[in-house]
Amino acid sequence: MATDRKKVAEILASTRRQGRRVLLEHEAKQVLSAWGIPVARSELARDASEAVRIARELRYPVVMKIASPDIVHKSDAGGVRVGLSSELEVRQAFDEILANARAYRPNANIAGVTVQEYLPQGKEVIVGAMQDPSFGATVMFGLGGIWVEVLKDVSFRLAPLTAEDAKEMIREIKGYPVLAGLRGEPQVDLDAIADMLQKVGDLACEFSEIAELDLNPVFAFDRGKGAIAIDARMILKEGS
Amino acid sequence: MAENGIRAIFEPKSVILIGCSEVRKADVHATFFRSIVQAMRRFYKGKMHVVDLSGQLDGTSRDLRAAPRKLDLAVLVLQPKQALNCVRKLLNRSAVKAMALISSGFTEDQAEQLSRTAVKRGIRVLGPGIVGVVNTSNGLCLMPKLRAIPRRGATSFIVSGQGVGPAMVDWAHLHGIGVGKFAVTEGSVDVGAVETVRYLAEEKGSRVICVYAERTSVDGRRFLQALREASKQKPVVALGCDATRSTLARPSIWGGRIFSAALKQAGAVLAGNIQEFFDMAEALAKQPPLASDSIAIVGSAEGPAMLAAEAVRREGFELARLSEGVIKSIKRRYPDVCPDNPINLTPNAGANCYGFVLGRVLEDPQVNGLMVVTAFDSCPLEPEEMRLLADVAKSVEEKPVVNVAIGGDWYVAVRDVLRDIGIPVYDLPERGAKALRALRWYGKLIAERNMTSGDRRVILNGLRDVRRRTFFA
Numbered sequence: 001m002a003t004d005r006k007k008v009a010e011i012l013a014s015t016r017r018q019g020r021r022v023l024l025e026h027e028a029k030q031v032l033s034a035w036g037i038p039v040a041r042s043e044l045a046r047d048a049s050e051a052v053r054i055a056r057e058l059r060y061p062v063v064m065k066i067a068s069p070d071i072v073h074k075s076d077a078g079g080v081r082v083g084l085s086s087e088l089e090v091r092q093a094f095d096e097i098l099a100n101a102r103a104y105r106p107n108a109n110i111a112g113v114t115v116q117e118y119l120p121q122g123k124e125v126i127v128g129a130m131q132d133p134s135f136g137a138t139v140m141f142g143l144g145g146i147w148v149e150v151l152k153d154v155s156f157r158l159a160p161l162t163a164e165d166a167k168e169m170i171r172e173i174k175g176y177p178v179l180a181g182l183r184g185e186p187q188v189d190l191d192a193i194a195d196m197l198q199k200v201g202d203l204a205c206e207f208s209e210i211a212e213l214d215l216n217p218v219f220a221f222d223r224g225k226g227a228i229a230i231d232a233r234m235i236l237k238e239g240s
Numbered sequence: 241m242a243e244n245g246i247r248a249i250f251e252p253k254s255v256i257l258i259g260c261s262e263v264r265k266a267d268v269h270a271t272f273f274r275s276i277v278q279a280m281r282r283f284y285k286g287k288m289h290v291v292d293l294s295g296q297l298d299g300t301s302r303d304l305r306a307a308p309r310k311l312d313l314a315v316l317v318l319q320p321k322q323a324l325n326c327v328r329k330l331l332n333r334s335a336v337k338a339m340a341l342i343s344s345g346f347t348e349d350q351a352e353q354l355s356r357t358a359v360k361r362g363i364r365v366l367g368p369g370i371v372g373v374v375n376t377s378n379g380l381c382l383m384p385k386l387r388a389i390p391r392r393g394a395t396s397f398i399v400s401g402q403g404v405g406p407a408m409v410d411w412a413h414l415h416g417i418g419v420g421k422f423a424v425t426e427g428s429v430d431v432g433a434v435e436t437v438r439y440l441a442e443e444k445g446s447r448v449i450c451v452y453a454e455r456t457s458v459d460g461r462r463f464l465q466a467l468r469e470a471s472k473q474k475p476v477v478a479l480g481c482d483a484t485r486s487t488l489a490r491p492s493i494w495g496g497r498i499f500s501a502a503l504k505q506a507g508a509v510l511a512g513n514i515q516e517f518f519d520m521a522e523a524l525a526k527q528p529p530l531a532s533d534s535i536a537i538v539g540s541a542e543g544p545a546m547l548a549a550e551a552v553r554r555e556g557f558e559l560a561r562l563s564e565g566v567i568k569s570i571k572r573r574y575p576d577v578c579p580d581n582p583i584n585l586t587p588n589a590g591a592n593c594y595g596f597v598l599g600r601v602l603e604d605p606q607v608n609g610l611m612v613v614t615a616f617d618s619c620p621l622e623p624e625e626m627r628l629l630a631d632v633a634k635s636v637e638e639k640p641v642v643n644v645a646i647g648g649d650w651y652v653a654v655r656d657v658l659r660d661i662g663i664p665v666y667d668l669p670e671r672g673a674k675a676l677r678a679l680r681w682y683g684k685l686i687a688e689r690n691m692t693s694g695d696r697r698v699i700l701n702g703l704r705d706v707r708r709r710t711f712f713a
């Protein structure tokens with residue numbers, strides 16, 4: 001997939017024009033998609049009818065998530081519903097998600113609800129990027145869940161990454177055997193993860209105004225079947 | 241080739257020391273000056289002229305007008321105002337290639353003023369700050385409060401961090417680590433870590449470059465690029481301090497490990513602490529790179545051999561399966577020896593048995609490196625007899641040999657015998673295993689960079705050359 005520099009710049013500029021530094025999930029995914037990084041298809045719904053229309057286009061089942069720059073941890077806010085298979089479920093979920101979010105943070109700026117295609121579970125990994133004050137664009141990789149939260153099992157490299165850098169990042173984490181295939185399980189698509197790491201690094205190098213970028217989780221599928229970013233969070237630098 | 245000005249900082253043929261030895265309250269410069277004069281008088285082999293502005297030290301002049309007309313290096317150990325004043329006076333009189341300012345408390349304006357003067361005159365400057373240089377080959381010892389300089393060796397050090405440089409030199413001296421050059425560059429306005437790395441990469445006496453750096457004290461990617469270039473010339477060992485006050489105050493998944501990752505990415509082998517830093521450096525300076533993970537362990541008894549086997553496994557090594565021919569030849573000559581890797585010799589084994597077994601094991605094509613582990617109670621050899629390790633290593637010179645001598649006095653005695661003949665000695669199997677890891681890292685780096693057998697020959701020749709010039713000096 002080719003990179004569309006102009007489109008990325010437009011999305012970032014549009015976010016700034018709206019006085020925001022935090023991109024909404026669907027905006028962050030548009031940036032990633034424009035940069036050739038595979039993402040789960042998703043769109044923003046401003047009301048329940050729009051959510052139903054998007055769900056039909058994406059095909060059931062779908063996932064719905066609160067879209068607010070002020071709510072980072074969507075699950076904590078009761079802002080995520082998965083496996084919604086009908087119009088009725090989508091309408092109910094829309095109302096519930098908004099109500100939960102308002103209860104969780106009454107002053108939050110809520111843009112609507114993101115409707116996303118439902119994908120089969122892959123091995124969860126995390127890919128991130130940030131601008132280090134001394135060294136500039138830096139990429140992070142790890143397994144998702146407790147591996148990253150409790151064990152801090154992550155690797156880092158400065159961007160841009162060579163293909164070998166990206167592969168080393170993957171091999172370096174303690175949980176690597178989980179990806180390489182444990183107890184007869186198939187190996188995940190390591191080349192697809194390496195490619196994603198390189199692209200994320202290139203994006204952070206090219207657009208140094210992206211202060212933080214988290215692709216979490218990324219689903220890594222079996223070898224040859226790719227890797228895809230399920231959720232994305234992007235924050236721009238202050239005042240740039 | 242290194243620029244003359246930078247070389248003059250490390251290899252000056254003539255030096256002027258300028259300071260004020262009169263001790264005043266809340267001023268460290270007089271103490272620094274006195275200690276540097278004392279150390280330079282004791283160790284420095286070049287021409288030296290000392291100007292003591294207070295005129296208290298014997299054998300010094302009080303007047304800068306007595307300074308020679310031509311000088312390689314001017315060293316000023318003074319408060320900022322006095323230092324700038326002396327720089328001006330000195331440069332009006334003498335042609336100087338480089339200056340080192342061991343001087344704390346410079347304001348940004350004063351540092352800029354110094355920088356401008358240096359640029360205008362084409363002079364390279366180390367400092368101002370608590371900087372320092374040691375060169376064991378010419379006895380240059382410009383490090384505050386240092387009473388002794390380390391042994392001469394082929395490893396050179398750069399410290400870019402606050403308040404650890406002189407302590408590391410002192411530590412190297414205490415532990416008998418061979419040092420080539422040692423530079424503390426923290427806060428220098430001109431010759432900093434980047435310039436020093438480049439100089440050491442070209443300098444022939446330094447076989448290994450060791451860098452201790454704090455992330456906030458180096459020039460970001462420029463520093464990493466210098467390391468990357470240097471690692472193409474010779475091994476680079478790095479100990480990076482990634483912590484800053486803000487990462488300590490607000491820990492996050494990003495904090496504390498990026499600098500180390502960047503150093504690794506630049507081609508350095510990472511040391512986890514100061515001891516590993518020196519251990520890895522010593523191994524890389526004295527032994528060839530390790531071509532695979534397959535190694536052998538020979539112990540003076542079962543216990544030491546097993547401890548070592550555990551230690552190397554934790555570092556990712558495999559115990560080589562010895563060839564049938566090697567097993568048979570050992571069994572035939574020494575039936576008491578069990579030739580399964582890890583091999584353990586008996587308390588009755590003499591020097592001949594040690595020499596034979598070690599030689600046969602190291603020659604085995606399945607074995608790419610050897611760790612010899614002796615404990616003081618089970619090893620029947622005298623420390624002097626341990627010299628046989630150097631003979632064994634010399635017979636198969638492309639494979640590394642490290643020694644672990646378990647025990648207090650035993651370790652010190654064996655280390656004192658072997659350190660001058662190119663065999664690194666450690667007191668614990670874990671230290672030896674880390675040293676092997678560094679040698680394996682270098683072996684991988686060479687393989688990744690597709691170095692030809694001719695290039696490997698250059699490495700071995702370089703090793704031989706450095707050994708001849710330093711360890712056998």
